[in-house]
Amino acid sequence: MYAIEKVGVLGSGSFGICLANLISENYEVMLYARRQEVLNTITVSREYAGQRLSDKVYVTNDLKLIADSCKLIFPVVSSSGFRDVMQKISPYLTPGHVLIHGTKGLDVTLLNDEIPEDDFSESRKYIFTMSDVILQETSVKRMGVISGPNLAAEIAQGLPAATVVASKYDDVIELAIQALKSPRFKIYTSKDLVGTELAGVLKNPIAIASGIHAAMDLGHNARAFLITRGFSEMIKIGKVLKSDMTGFLGLAGIGDLIATCSGNLSRNFSVGYRIGKGEKLKDILSSLQETAEGINTVKIAYSVSKYYKLRTPLFDALYEVLFQEASPYEALKELLNSPTVKDVDFI
């Protein structure tokens, strides 16, 4: 048993609050809320994003206080704000801290639109997972990721769920198990950090595709077609981004795909659904309260695919629909007309 005193959670979105409540079953939690109005709302009402906050959760916007009080911290802020938060907390972090993030997105701070063609190094020089960002910005070495089919709304209702904690360090995994132990939350472990991160990231575009499909009402066969081919393309992209395949085959990959592609609880799925119903992306974006990570991921995955000359017709079609205003019907037609290839070509 590790001597955990308090646990920090950075990010007060729906998953942040869900995680804070879950951990509070075992330890006191310090929850970081970046925006003042959110902090005020939570402090007054003890409720946010449709969830009631446990009494053992203390909300603050003081990162120093969190770093000083908590040696185990779960950052779950959106990928676009992740680097910023890491930069802010970095002065208070030491190699004695352990970070386990739950952000299913990529950081592209260094990437303008596309990967420069004449650049020598591969795309991982520009495209970072959240663990890369932690390494770049802080002195923390011991880190991990928590990922899987963890729709916050269901966990908040007390429904059972499973997740995977991946880290190269056994002690990080042990700490996560100790902090998250719960009769309704089953934890699995993995050593494939990058694979688990990328699986969680790359499944988001497929969730958008599923949403579009649902709006178009194309039937179960077509949905299975989309998910399976999407999975195959995810692995192809993951591989060139230097990840193992094991992360994709578990809860963070297949598991999360099944959850987010089957229902409308996922933000990415909802975005897809609205696109499928004919709404414009910019209108949807302006109405969203929280980030739909998948939109950015489509853009990045598309660049990576082009850079490495991969064959990813589904990701290409998604890119065209989202950013080039192609009609979903046209994109679907193109997908069906793409050349016949081997079913499983990633093993």
Add this chain to the structure above:
Amino acid sequence: MVDINLFLRKRDIHQLYKYVVDDEEKWPIFRYNKKRNQVIQLVKKYTLKHFVENSSDNIHELIAECLYLEQIRIKEQPWRVDPSDEQEFWKDVKYKLKEIKNKSVLGESTKRLEEELLMKIIDRYAQEIAGNFKISTYRIATILVPFILSKIFNASIRIKNRKEYHLHKNKSYSLNDKVKVIGNIELIRKLSTKGTILLLPTHFSNLDSIVMGWTIRTIGLSPFMYGAGLNLFNMYLFAYFMGRLGAYKVDRRKKNQIYLEALKTYTKISIDYGVHQLFFPGGTRSRSGSIEKKLKLGLLSTAIDVQCENCRKNPENPRKIFVVPAVINYHFVLDAASLIHQELKNIGKEKYVTIKDKSGSTWNILKTIVKFFSTSSDMIISYGEPMDVFGNRVDENGVSYDKHNRPIKLFDYFSFNNQFLWDEQRNSQYTIELGERILKEFLRTNVVMSSHLVAFTAFEMIKKQFKLPLFDLLSVPTEEISLEREDFELAVEKMKTKILELYNKSELKISEELKGSLNDLITHGLNNLGLYNEKKPLMINKEGKLVTHDLALLYYYHNRLDGYGLEKLFDV
């Protein structure tokens, strides 16, 4: 009476820097060696303790396995250096092991007997591994070797410049004119008094350990300890000097657990004692000619463990280990042809090439030395930035800093919530990360020389011309290969521009020729590339075209710039 040592020290003209610690008796290696017997006792004690704590029920099997492997080794790979009583010793072990077995069948307790036998084996290994540094041998070697080498060097300069004899007549060139040492030397010198230095060079040539030994002295550090392959001790001349110059013996044939643990314990104790270490983390010489892509993590893992232990003992101010990567840069490697041949055989047929290596004889090594020092070709030893075992920058007081220049407490890496934790898995992951960091530092520390640049450019152009897979390309008859001088110049220019760009981003270092004109760069490169290899890897023929006599050799020298993604320049 004339003090011969004082005399020898006065004659010392090859040292660029004064010794950091002048009093030889205060040198860590000297003090360590004075305690040689105590050290051996400690190795025995800790190695035994390790097995008793971790596999007390399996000591019989442990010895049996060791015996089995040793018997195979004695039969299949006997060496001249092996002691004459080997057969006898292991026969005795076999006999005793049988006796123990018989007793245990009768229900008697055999634990003590097993431990005694294990101790006997550990003792034998510890005696073999431990070096025997002799200050007198060290003094003689440090005078004699540079003296002879500079004589060869001076003579060759005079012969080569016969026409300008008057210019060189009264000049005495020292090795410093030939071997350039670059890097943050002052910091390394200061750190040598604050903790243990782990000097980790790349490994290309047989000359490397001699060269590194020489530069360590040039920059005024006391001698380093280093693990030398036992095969080198097969040669009388080397055997005589090496042990006395601080080498301990590493026998790569012995893969049994008892030996490996004894070896690990020996290095652990010496690192802990503060004896600076020289270690080639690549293991053997690079077969492909490229900078190491994978490291042997053995010694690095020992370093992490010692650092961990030191943090436990003294959380606030632990004794530190400083890692200094270094890259040795040559224009030619005498055995390049045989090395690349082994590499190609390795990757081509997936056939393991044994350690039997023709180039390893005394004669061959001496030949390399003479050839090297009688050419005008120079050598650059580039020291990388010193860091702690986590890759953090350190200042002259040995304080570690994170990326934002905030001081770091190493204890934090080994603890959670201020509780120290011994965790082997965590330490082994730290070791992997240290290895990765060192590989990156190698690339940054590497000095691009003119010959590397022309070799890389020419090979990439040939590759593009033929568009064949590597092995097919290498079997193209050399008569069919030629490059137009003009095209070559253009390509070299493109390469030079890119390399300067990388240099400005501190992603590599460059030699002086890269700062001069394109023409001089090409001439210098072609003159120096593979200078003493039997077949020229690249030359200009009568028609003014670039041709090769050995494409595999050109490939070898080309590989030196592998790892920067420069081949993409030739994609278009």
